[in-house]
Amino acid sequence: METKIERNTFGKRLGSMLKVxxxxxxTMPLIYIVLAACLVAPILITVMVTMMEGSVxxxxxxxAESVMEGFDxxxxxxxxxxxxxxxxxxxxxxxxxxxxxxxxxxxxxxxxLVCIFVSADFRxxxxxxxxxxxxxxxxxxxxxxxxxxxGGALMIFAFFIGSLLxxxxxxxxxxxxxxxxxxxxxxxxxxxxxxxxxxxxxLIMSVVGKQRLWLSLILSFMVGMFLFxxxxxxxxxxxxxxxxxxxxxxxxxxxxxxxxxxxxxxxKTALV
Amino acid sequence: MNAIEIRNLTKNFGPKQALSxxxxxxxxxxIYGFIGxxxxxxxxxxxxxxxxxxxxxxxxxxxxxxxTDADVRAKIGVLIEAPGCFSSYSVWNNMKLQAAxxxxxxxxxxxIKVLKLVRMEGAASNKYKxxxxxxxxxxxxxxxxxxxxxxxxxxxxxxxxxxxxxRIMREVLVDITKNGCTVVVxxxxxxxxxxxxxxxxxxxxxxxxxxxxxEELEASCRTYVALKAQDTxxxxxxxxxxxxxxxxxxxxxxxxxxxxxxxxxxTHLYENGILVSEIKTDKIGLEEYYIDLMKEGKx
Numbered sequence: 001m002e003t004k005i006e007r008n009t010f011g012k013r014l015g016s017m018l019k020v021x022x023x024x025x026x027t028m029p030l031i032y033i034v035l036a037a038c039l040v041a042p043i044l045i046t047v048m049v050t051m052m053e054g055s056v057x058x059x060x061x062x063x064a065e066s067v068m069e070g071f072d073x074x075x076x077x078x079x080x081x082x083x084x085x086x087x088x089x090x091x092x093x094x095x096x097x098x099x100x101x102x103x104x105x106x107x108x109x110x111x112x113l114v115c116i117f118v119s120a121d122f123r124x125x126x127x128x129x130x131x132x133x134x135x136x137x138x139x140x141x142x143x144x145x146x147x148x149x150x151g152g153a154l155m156i157f158a159f160f161i162g163s164l165l166x167x168x169x170x171x172x173x174x175x176x177x178x179x180x181x182x183x184x185x186x187x188x189x190x191x192x193x194x195x196x197x198x199x200x201x202x203l204i205m206s207v208v209g210k211q212r213l214w215l216s217l218i219l220s221f222m223v224g225m226f227l228f229x230x231x232x233x234x235x236x237x238x239x240x241x242x243x244x245x246x247x248x249x250x251x252x253x254x255x256x257x258x259x260x261x262x263x264x265x266x267x268k269t270a271l272v
Numbered sequence: 273m274n275a276i277e278i279r280n281l282t283k284n285f286g287p288k289q290a291l292s293x294x295x296x297x298x299x300x301x302x303i304y305g306f307i308g309x310x311x312x313x314x315x316x317x318x319x320x321x322x323x324x325x326x327x328x329x330x331x332x333x334x335x336x337x338x339x340t341d342a343d344v345r346a347k348i349g350v351l352i353e354a355p356g357c358f359s360s361y362s363v364w365n366n367m368k369l370q371a372a373x374x375x376x377x378x379x380x381x382x383x384i385k386v387l388k389l390v391r392m393e394g395a396a397s398n399k400y401k402x403x404x405x406x407x408x409x410x411x412x413x414x415x416x417x418x419x420x421x422x423x424x425x426x427x428x429x430x431x432x433x434x435x436x437x438x439r440i441m442r443e444v445l446v447d448i449t450k451n452g453c454t455v456v457v458x459x460x461x462x463x464x465x466x467x468x469x470x471x472x473x474x475x476x477x478x479x480x481x482x483x484x485x486x487e488e489l490e491a492s493c494r495t496y497v498a499l500k501a502q503d504t505x506x507x508x509x510x511x512x513x514x515x516x517x518x519x520x521x522x523x524x525x526x527x528x529x530x531x532x533x534x535x536x537x538x539t540h541l542y543e544n545g546i547l548v549s550e551i552k553t554d555k556i557g558l559e560e561y562y563i564d565l566m567k568e569g570k571x
Contacts, residue, residue, distance in 0.1 A: 128353075
């Protein structure tokens with residue numbers, strides 16, 4: 001019996017690697033745990049914040065009273081209309097629970113997904129098998145970027161669905177003030193596409209850390225922090241096509257530029 | 273054309289030189305036993321051959337082409353350190369992943385073929401994490417065999433295996449070479465390696481001490497006379513006065529390595545009042561040859 005091997009072209013190699021990576025991503029329990037968490041977290045957040053709304057806490061040292069703020073609408077956990085966030089920040093309200101616990105937190109959770117997914121390749125020795133035989137580093141970087149992007153975008157979408165459910169359960173108003181359905185769709189789309197900016201960053205950190213997951217995570221969180229502030233600015237609730245295009249452009253630039261760096265890191269460093 | 277041809281290979285890890293001008297020639301279709309102490313540079317050489325780490329200098333050619341050549345790399349199968357499997361996956365699924373990465377179209381048939389070759393066809397549905405060490409090593413070899421490689425690089429494949437595991441592994445490696453596959457295998461268990469290797473390369477301090485065929489090793493392994501006498505210490509002393517190299521082995525035999533006959537030794541001891549209770553002639557094996565070589569190297 002003769003072994004039939006497909007031609008060793010870029011397309012064929014990338015195709016087979018994508019097939020393997022998608023299969024891996026969607027057969028590992030982690031992705032389902034993460035997606036379930038993304039679905040449940042906004043429900044828990046909205047329900048709990050709504051329940052606690054209006055409760056008064058007293059600082060035992062200063063005696064100062066503070067009243068727990070709740071969500072004004074179901075969309076607040078997704079984002080704010082552009083201008084609102086800066087106005088809130090100027091008013092010193094930017095650190096309350098309604099602005100902290102929102103969809104933007106997911107960009108850190110995506111770091112964990114990417115780091116765990118990539119470091120598993122190195123910890124198991126799978127990457128070693130991969131690079132010895134047929135795969136090229138470029139194929140690896142492209143494949144990982146695409147698969148992690150899909151995983152991350154699904155997380156955003158799951159959180160969005162969870163937010164709708166949470167809003168409905170908590171009885172929050174679904175009034176769209178300053179934006180419409182189209183803008184909301186563009187906002188979610190922008191947020192999903194924005195994942196493509198973060199994934200290449202986390203991928204570099206993962207290939208730097210290789211089997212040292214802790215290092216990949218620390219580096220990813222540290223570097224991700226620098227870009228965290230741009231998320232609400234780039235993806236407000238009243239997003240338009242321009243926001244989508246901006247995120248797409250950013251994703252393409254980061255993907256190519258940082259992908260090339262990941263590729264160089266893989267080429268210049270030992271794989272075992 | 274040789275399967276592997278390495279010239280003046282050097283590798284530095286910071287200030288430490290792991291390889292210092294290593295030369296290595298592996299003909300096609302042989303089982304090449306790659307021997308050396310811990311840290312002598314065996315694994316480093318194998319990793320460079322497989323493209324897992326980069327050399328600092330020198331050249332590595334596989335089938336006459338640079339080892340970085342994609343076509344040549346597609347001919348390599350590797351088992352270095354661990355097999356590279358996901359522990360939560362079944363053996364079959366791990367094999368499927370590797371087959372997909374290799375672009376094998378008839379993956380199922382291929383997987384069955386290689387699993388049969390390593391006597392693992394019955395364990396395909398087992399989870400990888402539930403496999404024994406011996407099974408894992410064989411799975412690693414099966415994965416390395418996917419895609420019909422012509423060169424197999426195995427790093428310590430028999431480490432940690434029990435006697436039965438070693439026997440199976442031995443049989444597997446011999447079966448593989450029947451199809452013309454070249455196998456480079458490093459191991460510390462020289463007695464096992466001796467049973468299968470057709471060629472040897474002995475490395476020390478990042479340099480190749482010597483390369484030889486099994487026949488050349490056989491020819492260069494000295495014969496010795498081993499005996500047991502009534503008074504071992506006195507017998508050793510008397511023999512030591514006449515012969516240049518007399519040693520006592522772990523089993524309590526006195527070994528005389530000089531060119532001599534058992535009759536001559538028995539007579540000499542008898543003349544000195546010592547009776548010999550047992551005497552035989554034997555040849556030193558790979559292990560002793562290697563130890564001798566290392567001692568000479570140190571001297």
